[in-house]
Amino acid sequence: MNVGPINSIISDLEVRAKEMRREMVRMVQIAGSGHLAPALSCADIVTALYFKVLKTNPRDPKDEDRDRFLLSAGHKCLALYVALAMAGYFPMEALNTFLQFGSTLGGHPDSSKIPGVEISTGALGHGLPIGVGMGLGGKLLKKDYKIYVLLGDGEVSEGSNWEAASAASHFKLDNLIGIIDRNGLCADGSISEVMNVEPLVDKWSAFGWETREIDGHNMQQIVSILENVPVKNDKPTMIIANTIKGKGVSFMENRYEWHNKVPTPEQFEVAFRELA
Amino acid sequence: MFDKMQVQAEALDSILIELAKNDKRIVTLSADMADRIIPKFARVYRDRFFNYGIAEQGMMGTAAGLALLGFIPFVTTLCCFLSMKTCEQIRTDIAYTNLNVKIFGMGGGLMYGTLGATHQGLEDISLMRGITNLAVMAPADYVETVHAVYSAVKHKGPVYIRVGRGNVPTIYPQGNIEEFEIGKAIKLHDGDDVALIATGVMVAKALMATEELKKKGISTSVYSMHTIKPLDEEAILEAASTKYGIVTLEDNMISGGMGEAISAILSNKKPTHIKIIGIPNIYPIIGSPEQLYDYYGMSPRSIVKSAMGMISN
Numbered sequence: 001m002n003v004g005p006i007n008s009i010i011s012d013l014e015v016r017a018k019e020m021r022r023e024m025v026r027m028v029q030i031a032g033s034g035h036l037a038p039a040l041s042c043a044d045i046v047t048a049l050y051f052k053v054l055k056t057n058p059r060d061p062k063d064e065d066r067d068r069f070l071l072s073a074g075h076k077c078l079a080l081y082v083a084l085a086m087a088g089y090f091p092m093e094a095l096n097t098f099l100q101f102g103s104t105l106g107g108h109p110d111s112s113k114i115p116g117v118e119i120s121t122g123a124l125g126h127g128l129p130i131g132v133g134m135g136l137g138g139k140l141l142k143k144d145y146k147i148y149v150l151l152g153d154g155e156v157s158e159g160s161n162w163e164a165a166s167a168a169s170h171f172k173l174d175n176l177i178g179i180i181d182r183n184g185l186c187a188d189g190s191i192s193e194v195m196n197v198e199p200l201v202d203k204w205s206a207f208g209w210e211t212r213e214i215d216g217h218n219m220q221q222i223v224s225i226l227e228n229v230p231v232k233n234d235k236p237t238m239i240i241a242n243t244i245k246g247k248g249v250s251f252m253e254n255r256y257e258w259h260n261k262v263p264t265p266e267q268f269e270v271a272f273r274e275l276a
Numbered sequence: 277m278f279d280k281m282q283v284q285a286e287a288l289d290s291i292l293i294e295l296a297k298n299d300k301r302i303v304t305l306s307a308d309m310a311d312r313i314i315p316k317f318a319r320v321y322r323d324r325f326f327n328y329g330i331a332e333q334g335m336m337g338t339a340a341g342l343a344l345l346g347f348i349p350f351v352t353t354l355c356c357f358l359s360m361k362t363c364e365q366i367r368t369d370i371a372y373t374n375l376n377v378k379i380f381g382m383g384g385g386l387m388y389g390t391l392g393a394t395h396q397g398l399e400d401i402s403l404m405r406g407i408t409n410l411a412v413m414a415p416a417d418y419v420e421t422v423h424a425v426y427s428a429v430k431h432k433g434p435v436y437i438r439v440g441r442g443n444v445p446t447i448y449p450q451g452n453i454e455e456f457e458i459g460k461a462i463k464l465h466d467g468d469d470v471a472l473i474a475t476g477v478m479v480a481k482a483l484m485a486t487e488e489l490k491k492k493g494i495s496t497s498v499y500s501m502h503t504i505k506p507l508d509e510e511a512i513l514e515a516a517s518t519k520y521g522i523v524t525l526e527d528n529m530i531s532g533g534m535g536e537a538i539s540a541i542l543s544n545k546k547p548t549h550i551k552i553i554g555i556p557n558i559y560p561i562i563g564s565p566e567q568l569y570d571y572y573g574m575s576p577r578s579i580v581k582s583a584m585g586m587i588s589n
Contacts, residue, residue: 112373129369133338140324
């Protein structure tokens with residue numbers, strides 16, 4: 001079997017993900033602030049979505065037949081901003097304005113200001129209920145687009161997610177796909193110590209979702225599951241992606257303290273070297 | 277004084293059924309309260325009604341998702357749950373991006389008197405008034421509710437409508453209002469001495485008080501302030517030209533309510549003697565609505581007393 005072309009797509013995405021990470025680090029260096037480690041955690045998933053999976057058109061961001069991507073964990077917006085700029089929704093130079101006075105690119109995404117952002121997020125636990133609405137509406141309109149919602153694993157504690165979890169399976173929304181960026185850490189420490197959310201696979205399965213666990217940094221696995229959803233007709237899909245907070249920058253990896261900490265000039269040098 | 281009593285929620289149900297025929301954008305959601313608020317719509321348009329179960333936050337976020345696709349969702353349950361459980365969804369998911377979601381709350385103020393504070397809509401006007409982009413309405417009766425629903429559908433952006441519960445007096449027996457506009461008060465009575473600015477079910481009480489005051493030789497202006505946000509400044513300034521001042525009437529905690537909003541406008545533009553009547557910032561005791569209105573100084577009798585007090589001062 002010739003797997004050459006597929007392998008080259010995967011390696012292109014991997015190169016792209018590394019480029020995204022470098023750009024995110026650069027943005028935080030300019031801004032002097034930002035949730036870098038959480039964004040590094042989901043960078044591979046967001047890369048796969050914007051450069052392989054989503055049927056969207058940057059020249060027509062409001063195309064009514066487009067797939068929808070909702071970044072429920074809005075603080076990971078560095079990954080979204082870089083992906084949108086690279087995909088052509090707005091010029092790359094705009095990324096230099098991140099967090100600057102009057103910039104469209106704030107610390108949480110604002111859909112009324114940024115082309116390609118579907119809905120403003122930042123308060124956790126809001127993306128999935130909105131995704132349920134889009135799923136219901138898509139069915140009513142007889143559209144075949146899909147709605148992808150990316151959540152943090154700490155965010156899963158929010159009760160509103162579980163209201164939406166029941167509704168999505170009750171309404172048989174197989175056009176709705178959740179992705180949990182499960183890096184195991186929240187702002188105060190390890191999720192298992194702060195407020196345990198496990199067993200995630202069992203919980204989502206019990207709520208009627210087809211649940212799959214993947215390595216959230218393995219591009220092959222990410223693409224392969226995202227291109228094969230829904231896993232079952234009439235059922236929403238939940239992908240639990242095991243990830244590393246701060247992935248790609250060794251001194252940040254798996255350290256909760258880096259939730260929204262900014263590196264020193266020396267640490268920035270290390271980060272750029274590691275992501276070269 | 278009022279010959280007819282009607283249920284305000286029934287106005288919503290009938291109008292939505294009528295509008296939904298030609299307007300495919302209209303959908304409804306409820307959190308296990310459809311049978312009490314939109315029973316007919318839920319049966320007639322099964323595919324356009326979503327019962328979310330007892331899960332208001334999820335329901336409100338889902339309404340935002342539907343609005344993002346161009347639908348006009350009407351979200352319905354009791355005022356207390358709508359305004360408090362889902363306050364962040366209303367602000368962040370809906371008002372922040374000015375989405376076209378219409379929020380319809382039943383049981384404002386003391387209408388669920390016997391069920392206690394958990395079920396009373398004591399603070400919804402105060403809470404919703406604080407949310408930018410959100411229009412806040414409290415129609416006085418069935419007829420105003422009909423107009424409020426039509427206006428909400430036409431209005432681009434989110435609207436919160438709160439109504440009473442069960443039968444409330446119909447103050448427009450002719451069944452129609454010639455000019456009804458969001459943000460424009462309706463002047464129901466003209467007088468020189470005192471102005472009564474009322475909202476929601478308090479409008480009927482203001483009219484009853486007006487009859488009593490007339491017998492005492494006091495003439496009052498009465499305004500139905502069906503829209504609490506945006507407030508009709510012009511009507512407020514006109515009311516301020518009465519001889520002795522303004523009494524405001526609302527079935528909501530005084531804290532953060534319509535009376536305080538009117539005071540803020542007047543203190544900036546035309547300092548005026550004002551008396552605010554509302555729920556006096558306490559959790560009410562148990563009782564029927566009428567018993568509680570009387571107990572907390574919100575009955576027509578108390579309104580008469582306040583107006584007279586204003587004159588003797």
